[in-house]
Amino acid sequence: MNYKIAVIPGDGIGPEIVAQAREVLDAAGKKYGFQLDYTELLMGGASIDVYGVPLTDETIEAAKASDAVLMGSIGGDAKTSPWYQLEPSKRPEAGLLKIRKSLNLFANLRPAYLYEELKAACPLRDEIIGDGFDMMIMRELTGGLYFGERRTVEENGVRKAIDTLTYDENEIRRIARRGFEIARKRRKKVTSVDKANVLDSSRLWRAVVEEVAKEYPDVELSHMLVDNCAMQLVRDPAQFDVILTENMFGDILSDEASMVTGSIGMLSSASLNETKFGLYEPSHGSAPDIAGKDIANPIATILSAAMMLRFSLDLDEAADAVERAVKQVLKDGYRTGDIMSEGCTQVGCREMGRLIKERI
Numbered sequence: 323m324n325y326k327i328a329v330i331p332g333d334g335i336g337p338e339i340v341a342q343a344r345e346v347l348d349a350a351g352k353k354y355g356f357q358l359d360y361t362e363l364l365m366g367g368a369s370i371d372v373y374g375v376p377l378t379d380e381t382i383e384a385a386k387a388s389d390a391v392l393m394g395s396i397g398g399d400a401k402t403s404p405w406y407q408l409e410p411s412k413r414p415e416a417g418l419l420k421i422r423k424s425l426n427l428f429a430n431l432r433p434a435y436l437y438e439e440l441k442a443a444c445p446l447r448d449e450i451i452g453d454g455f456d457m458m459i460m461r462e463l464t465g466g467l468y469f470g471e472r473r474t475v476e477e478n479g480v481r482k483a484i485d486t487l488t489y490d491e492n493e494i495r496r497i498a499r500r501g502f503e504i505a506r507k508r509r510k511k512v513t514s515v516d517k518a519n520v521l522d523s524s525r526l527w528r529a530v531v532e533e534v535a536k537e538y539p540d541v542e543l544s545h546m547l548v549d550n551c552a553m554q555l556v557r558d559p560a561q562f563d564v565i566l567t568e569n570m571f572g573d574i575l576s577d578e579a580s581m582v583t584g585s586i587g588m589l590s591s592a593s594l595n596e597t598k599f600g601l602y603e604p605s606h607g608s609a610p611d612i613a614g615k616d617i618a619n620p621i622a623t624i625l626s627a628a629m630m631l632r633f634s635l636d637l638d639e640a641a642d643a644v645e646r647a648v649k650q651v652l653k654d655g656y657r658t659g660d661i662m663s664e665g666c667t668q669v670g671c672r673e674m675g676r677l678i679k680e681r682i
């Protein structure tokens with residue numbers, strides 16, 4: 323069986339980590355009898371350099387025509403990169419937001435799981451880590467502050483900036499349903515995270531999530547304020563099964579959760595719409611500080627590729643094999659610098675990719 327995969331290597335470490343994910347995918351294809359036909363697309367800074375804009379309509383169409391999109395990361399150093407001399411709507415990040423919106427990728431799944439083998443890389447104390455944790459952060463991805471009206475004005479010589487946070491009940495309902503559906507296949511617990519003590523959008527969020535919860539009587543729902551959640555993530559991460567939250571809160575909480583898994587270099591993600599189609603990318607950025615040095619951790623991208631096999635291509639066996647290979651490489655003591663600990667063997671990005679591929 324052949325599948326059409328759009329590949330967006332992006333900027334910074336993007337091309338390095340995507341190359342390793344492709345190697346691993348191809349090894350899985352060989353073993354499980356499928357072939358991925360890749361079309362490389364430009365987005366972010368790489369697209370600005372060629373087309374002057376971070377995402378062209380042709381790229382969106384090519385992505386839509388594929389079975390799934392595999393992405394690295396986009397963006398550069400805001401201080402030194404010429405991309406940030408452009409107006410905000412033409413910068414790399416605008417391309418990422420545009421592709422999410424154009425493909426209606428409203429459901430962003432970010433699994434934060436502590437591998438037994440990575441306990442030493444987790445910054446929490448042993449008694450907090452206990453038997454580890456396994457949570458799914460369900461982040462709404464096409465609404466909220468990211469897509470609200472924004473402008474900068476000057477009033478009486480005073481500069482003023484305005485960003486607006488809007489959600490309608492339909493946007494909340496569809497992500498909530500996704501959250502409950504996923505919880506049903508896990509430990510049947512949803513923690514909905516909001517700021518309902520202050521924000522109207524959060525009060526609506528809470529009300530709609532309560533309504534949706536009635537459709538899922540087998541799933542336990544609780545609510546948590548976002549500031550408390552940020553604290554609880556490092557106090558007792560094992561209490562969470564599915565965290566259901568809006569766009570900006572999910573962005574921040576998922577970076578925090580990633581670190582308790584050992585490193586942001588471990589956190590994969592899938593961005594889905596109502597169909598089988600999805601965009602798969604690590605949760606981290608383009609890491610300009612380590613780009614081109616062959617030291618980035620490719621595991622988040624490789625695990626995102628496994629999610630692509632599972633969710634968009636129905637290749638569960640191959641997805642399992644990729645996840646097993648990652649676990650095995652960690653068991654065998656290989657680490658990139660970000661998850662390095664005593665007694666382990668430090669390897670670079672390419673070598674980590676090769677070692678995982680070898681274990682498929």
Ligand code: NAD
Pocket residue numbers: 335394395396397398399400415418586587603604605606607608609610611612617618619620622660
């Ligand atoms: P970042 O995630 O790129 O990096 C934060 C820190 O984590 C850096 O020290 C970096 O070296 C480290 N890091 C990240 N990924 C790593 C990996 N795989 N292995 C080892 N270390 C890793 O966040 P930032 O520095 O705030 O942002 C850099 C650029 O990336 C910005 O332009 C930002 O807008 C962009 N960004 C893009 C995405 C995306 O494409 N989805 C996500 C986040 C940030």
Ligand code: IPM
Pocket residue numbers: 397415418419573605607
């Ligand atoms: C992410 C990133 C993006 C976001 C940025 C680059 C726009 O941080 O995917 O987590 O905030 O969604």
Ligand code: MN
Pocket residue numbers: 573574577605
């Ligand atoms: Mn982020």
